[in-house]
Amino acid sequence: MNEARKQLWAELSQQQLTHGDIPALETEYVPWYIALMQGFAGWIAALFMLGFIGSIFGWLFRFDNEVSLISVGLICCTGAYLLFRTRTGSVFFGQVGLAVSLCGQMMVAWGLFDWLPIRDALPFFLLAVFQILLTLVMPNFIHRLLTGWFALIAFFWGLDLLGLFGLGAAICSVLFVLVWINDRSWKGFQPVWEPVGYSLALALVQFNGHLILGNPLLDGFHEQSDSIWWHLSPWSAMAMVGLSTILLLQDIIKQYGVPLSSLIGRLILIGGVLIFISGQISTGVSSALLILLVGFAYQRQVLTALGLVALLSFVSWYYYNLATTLLIKSFILMGTGVALLLIRLGVRYVLNKKHVANAATPHDGLGETLFNFAPMNRLKWAVVAMMLLILAAVNITIFKKENLLATGETVLLELAPVDPRSLMQGDYMRLRFAIEREFQQEVPKENHDGHVLVDLDKNRVGRFAGIYRGEPLATQQAKLEYRMREGDIKFATNAFFFQEGKASVYEEAKYGEFAVSDNGELLLHRLRDDAYQVLGENQP
Template identity: 30%
Template sequence: MSNAPVPPVAERLHDAGIIDEARLAALQAATRAPWWLALLLGFAAWIAATMIMSSFFVPLLAFGSGPVARGVGGLLLAAASAFLFRLRKPFTDQMALAFSLAGQALFVSAFAARFFDLVEGADVLALAALAASVAMAAIPATTLHRSACALIALFSLAWQIGAGTGLALFGVALAGAAVALWLARLAWAAHPQAPLVKAAAHALTLAALVLAPYGHAHSALTALEEALTGYQTGFVLPVYRIGAALVLLATTAWLCRDTPSLRLPALAGALLFALATHPAPGLLVAVAVLLAVFHASHRPWIAMTLVFATLYLGELYYSLQDTLLVKSIALIASGAVLLALRTLLRARARRIA
């Protein structure tokens, strides 16, 4: 049983005779540990996992560093991870996460020609990572582990798609899927498969925010892509910008579905905002995700989305693609649109009150 304090609401329900001792004990067992205690337990678990894996790799290397030995070692670590997750303790959960990630990496490396040769045959490695992450995401585990596995699967799939318009469409699809899941949180929160859906929502959100700069002409992602592959942006920019704008418009329309009087002004404001921020389409994705996670009342993602939006603004400011005048006009126009929408919403709220 957890040593974390029982929530005051549970104590009051027990004192009022609404719940019995068994239910109170169940709530106490399900109570999360304080964040500082969870952080310390996680730090200790990763140190312990590192030491255990170090002692594990020594006899493994004694059998050789060939693909078979690496594959078997990865499967053993994955099995140990699945066993530790069944204990449902903060310490063992973090240790199991370390074992799972190490096992997946070892399994994927078995498909490389040499132990540290992870560049040659990268498509095969991406397929192996996709299969391993999907398999590990299916086992009963924590939301953090499933989110990490889903994120690995998404980026493996992105590697398979490759640079170009397909990756831009994939980034737009990630943003749309993430927004749709958060907007429908009330529908799946009580579903038996809610932990899997929640992990998918986390992974889709992070992947969409990370890939958002891909729609910018000289972002870090596109610069790295052109340096490695020689692929020019081509239709990537208009495809991603249009797709991001459609995601924002669809999100706005869904949120205003019960208020017809507000739907047209909100959609007009979203369209004007999309036109004003076209040099930085990552802001469109960030705003769409922000609206969705705010609707879902998920405070950590609200904060993270604002951080990503700040990074996109910094990227726009330091970009050499547009002149300072164009950047200033874009920022002034987008700010004016947001202030106008805020004034409209406040006026409507006063009329309702």
């Protein structure tokens, strides 16, 4: 093909139709859907090949063959390197090489942890060094991103085992900022530093947040140690997070030529202080803001999107774990939104004040300055209206539920035993009620949803009295709405949510307390023990 191109170029040159050297052959454009199918086919082929190899070398995992495991893993990584080098630009072979390399890395890690104690930091540091070498050597963007991420995780766990809790996340934040503020001077090494920068962002979100299996990595923070490093680590981490914020703000001020004495310079400093303070209250928020700020400052859309997702996710998690009622939570959200809008309007007013003062045309003062927005088309108005409707619907629902909790009739239902292995699942408790077994046989087959009639004793405990068919209720009776879902009977919910770390409080739960409306709608409110004492409120 190359010879034919050269011959054609020579003939055209002889006819004086062209001049100069033959142009370089441009890379053929491959549509994204074709690349996606090629990558999918590459993974299928790689999985079949790895399954075949695993059936042959499966004995390596059943016996103490650390050297053999590591050797075969290195061979797999070498084969992946050759695929990357010889098949540059091929999506199919690129994905095959990635799968083969991941298999080799797993073998190397398995061999290291068979060879060295898993509670020792040394195998984690050795694995981190191995991943760093792969990041530098392998000429593949996704491979470098993953190996850089794996290296940071191994390094984090190694520091964790040394008692340096939280220091790995702080080091990650500093490295993240150093990589991205020096992107202009590292252009020659872009194929290496760019995936490394993204892997640092992923690790930063994982170490300081609750995305991408972040909770298992944070478990070590709760293990108190007598080591001096355990006491110094929070202060060291705080100092390094502050250092990363200072480095980033310094580069932004230098890049955009903003004097510190100017109004914008002072606002930037105030923003940096707020980021640092938010990090002391909640490290997840500061990390997300740091990534978001880097994405905006250096026009990196992927970082901006990751920062937004991390910020929304952590705020949602933090809001969910607040030990307060839905009404208070809704007021917190509303107050936060109003405060952010006021800050936005205040900054807009301050920044436009000088411009309005120097304008030749008359203006209406503060109102025009604050609300001088660009004209909105119908689509924007429709989006705003839809958001307002959604917010109104959500808050109306919350208000109705809070009103039901405040004014509804109290009914207790006895809890039924469940499988102890599934009783406590994270921060919620799986519930079943004894009444479900009592009227399971009487539920009409044609009726999927309906109401059950219960008799109330002096302690407001409900006992099954039959299916409600519209008859008047007696004095000590109540009707409860039930739903049929996949053959199971549900009363409002089968889960009780509580604050993280409070599972032991609810181990003695005997009754579920419901607030019931006149039409039978019910809402799980509290759990009580066998003495009818309140153990805690539901935290949905």
